[in-house]
Amino acid sequence: MRMTGNTILITGGGSGIGRALAEAFHSLGNKVIISGRRRERLDAAIDANPGMVAVELDVTDPAAILTTAAKLIADHPALNVVINNAGIMLIDDATGPVDEDKLVTTVTTNLGGPIRVTAALLDHLKQQPDPVIVNITSVLGFVPLVATAVYSATKAALHSYTLSQRYLLRAAGVNVIEIAPPWVRTELLNSTEEERAMPLDAFIAEAMAKLATDADEILVGDAVAMRANPGAGEQAFIGVFNDLVASGPPLG
Numbered sequence: 001m002r003m004t005g006n007t008i009l010i011t012g013g014g015s016g017i018g019r020a021l022a023e024a025f026h027s028l029g030n031k032v033i034i035s036g037r038r039r040e041r042l043d044a045a046i047d048a049n050p051g052m053v054a055v056e057l058d059v060t061d062p063a064a065i066l067t068t069a070a071k072l073i074a075d076h077p078a079l080n081v082v083i084n085n086a087g088i089m090l091i092d093d094a095t096g097p098v099d100e101d102k103l104v105t106t107v108t109t110n111l112g113g114p115i116r117v118t119a120a121l122l123d124h125l126k127q128q129p130d131p132v133i134v135n136i137t138s139v140l141g142f143v144p145l146v147a148t149a150v151y152s153a154t155k156a157a158l159h160s161y162t163l164s165q166r167y168l169l170r171a172a173g174v175n176v177i178e179i180a181p182p183w184v185r186t187e188l189l190n191s192t193e194e195e196r197a198m199p200l201d202a203f204i205a206e207a208m209a210k211l212a213t214d215a216d217e218i219l220v221g222d223a224v225a226m227r228a229n230p231g232a233g234e235q236a237f238i239g240v241f242n243d244l245v246a247s248g249p250p251l252g
């Protein structure tokens, strides 16, 4: 994708991968708008990056998405890139009773969020030069982590949805990109100090370098091998992967 001259909305831009991507694009001179629920996180990010702006938006709220999208378009008519990064990851139990709240919140945030945010902005994006949709999925969409089965399933679903949108929007000139991060040191699943996870700055450096190419699937570090897995041996691969994680320190 073109790395300069964009006006970019990044959901979940107040922390972790979203904030780091926001800062990377901001430092290249792009206009960056971050969103999220926690005002203090948004303020900390924009205070540290003069010129960056922030809007409060809960991506589980369909009405708020429509209202905020309309305001964003009015305030930032050059908006041409949306990065659907906001997400939550909760430990669950795919063998036990359904935790309805966890199920609905995870699906509504991780799958409904990107679907609704993109839909609210799509007509506008189509009218801009070089429109781009970036969906942040996960390697766990290709190889599920069984301790977070619902999360993994939402990321597989978002991968699938991204494939559909890329096909459907090609004729309209909208570039649909997927970033499937490996385990990265962020607050997700309390992983800021996690030795098994990739340092955030190293992940961002490699992701930005790959975004600057024509690639429509951005795979960094371990994500390359995990992406290559699905096939006839998928279930065995998932067994090996999950045995390895389970043999390490407890998650979360």
Ligand SMILES: NC(=O)c1ccc[n+]([C@@H]2O[C@H](COP(=O)([O-])OP(=O)(O)OC[C@H]3O[C@@H](n4cnc5c(N)ncnc54)[C@H](OP(=O)(O)O)[C@@H]3O)[C@@H](O)[C@H]2O)c1
Residues within 6 Å of the ligand: 011, 012, 013, 014, 015, 016, 017, 018, 035, 036, 037, 038, 039, 041, 057, 058, 059, 060, 085, 086, 087, 088, 089, 109, 136, 137, 138, 139, 180, 181, 182, 183, 184, 185, 186, 187, 188, 191, 197
């Ligand atoms: N870190 C990893 O190992 C890893 C690996 C693969 C994929 N990912 C994906 O990368 C993305 C970013 O995660 P991260 O690792 O950077 O963790 P993070 O620091 O916890 O970031 C998640 C962001 O999403 C926002 N968010 C959550 N629910 C929201 C909602 N309902 N409405 C609006 N914003 C919401 C949070 O902000 P508020 O709480 O302020 O709303 C937060 O800024 C996620 O989609 C995650 O699934 C991460």
